[in-house]
Amino acid sequence: MADGLAEARQQAGALFGWLKQKLTRPADAGALAGVEQDPDDQANWQDLADQLRKALERDEAFRQELLSRLPKDLPAAITRQTATTVGDRNITIQSTGSAANIRVNERENSN
Numbered sequence: 001m002a003d004g005l006a007e008a009r010q011q012a013g014a015l016f017g018w019l020k021q022k023l024t025r026p027a028d029a030g031a032l033a034g035v036e037q038d039p040d041d042q043a044n045w046q047d048l049a050d051q052l053r054k055a056l057e058r059d060e061a062f063r064q065e066l067l068s069r070l071p072k073d074l075p076a077a078i079t080r081q082t083a084t085t086v087g088d089r090n091i092t093i094q095s096t097g098s099a100a101n102i103r104v105n106e107r108e109n110s111n
Contacts, residue, residue, distance in 0.1 A: 015069060016036075019032060022062060023055060032048060
């Protein structure tokens, strides 16, 4: 798994470098700089997504080149969940994915 993570980081870095070369308009470059300076700020990622969408809409050659650089097959997601529950009348729910429909019906304790 460590090798896969290292490879993913390398590929992401290469793609980010390519984007920095291609997205040179001030708003585009600013969005890239924002993500680079503070990658934990979700607003920076949203700004970059907005600028990417605009670039993809205005430049077909950019869109085609970006598509050619993205992986054709994505690995299956690995999800690991753990819950430790101690005590009485506890309810633990874990879910992954989207569109989950979860119902919890609490049964009466007949003791």
